[in-house]
Amino acid sequence: MKKSLLLCLTLLTLSPAAFAVQVGVSIAQMDDVFLSRLRGYVLDQSKTYPDMKVQFEDAQGAVDKQLSQVQNFINGKVDVIIVNPVDTQGTKNMSEAARKAKIPLIYLNRMPSDSKMGDGVSYIGSDEVEAGRLQMEYLAELVKDRKSVNVAIMKGLLSNDATRFRTQGAKEVIAKHPNMHVTLEDTAKWMREDGMNLMNNWLLAGDKIDILSANADEMAIGAAMAIKSNGLKPGKDILVGGTDGGPNGLQAIKTGLLSVTVFQDAKSQAYGAVDMAETAAKGGKVEDIKFIPFQQVTPQNYQQFMTK
DSSP states (O other): HHHHHHHHHHHHSSGGGSSEEEEEEEOOOTTHHHHHHHHHHHHHHHHTTTEEEEEEEOOOOOOOHHOOOOOOHHHTTTTTEOOEEEOOTTHHHHHHHHHHHHEEEESSSSSOOSSSTTTTTHHHHHHHHHHHHHOOOOOOOOHTTSSSSEEEEEETTOOOOOHHHHHHHHHHTTOOTTEEEEEEEETTTOOOOOOHHHHHHHHHTOOOOSSSEESSSEEEEEEEHHHTTTOOOBTTTTTTOBBBHHHHHHHHHTTOOBBEEEEEOOHHHHHHHHHHHHHHTTTTOOEEEEEEOOEEOOOTGGGGGGGG
């Protein structure tokens, strides 16, 4: 009886944090607009679990920094780790370390290409090839009656599989249209300023561009701004397509800077990752891979996405 009473008193004096689900989250680059939104949604959903405590770290675009952050999470004995990878081909060591420590690891938004899912490692995000296809299918329809169409592709970071697969999806559609040709390709690193500079360089070099296909909205918006500054009209002289469908991209559709974007459901991805973390921490089974569908956004339907 005395032992039971002593145990109860001990439990009552322990800090509530002692019972919390500790989740370590490493974001590839927090100054990225989309990833900043992703982080916000992770935080929002974590608040729905009173027992969950989340620690965020910014990898600042450095693979070694992110690996160190994951190792620190492991040393700190967190219950679950969520990683938005800096480099989708640089995750093997993180996966192996988490498995060895028997700590569930959830990759968010960017699917690793060098780590096999399962055995405590999961992924939640979207099928990036689908994004490229949806974007280019809409643009191809707009130019189907033209004899020759020059397409410039503005890529994200070359270390990201999202860059490779979104470009692949766009090229798959282009290959089905004999009048369309990829004439320019380069990276703008996901950033608006880089997109503006790259488009300026192309236009100043005298390159003929009919369609600008960007792997992300921020680059597309930068490119559209450069088009305007060169005396041309986005949507008329050059069609501009983006991907992500965040607030900036939707506003750009509304104002005519973009002809199309593809909605990437950051909220569902982030919320899903947090839900998976809670389940995994409690010993429940989570999916190895969970895809959240992309959706095409056009001037005709953009308003329905404004509240998502």
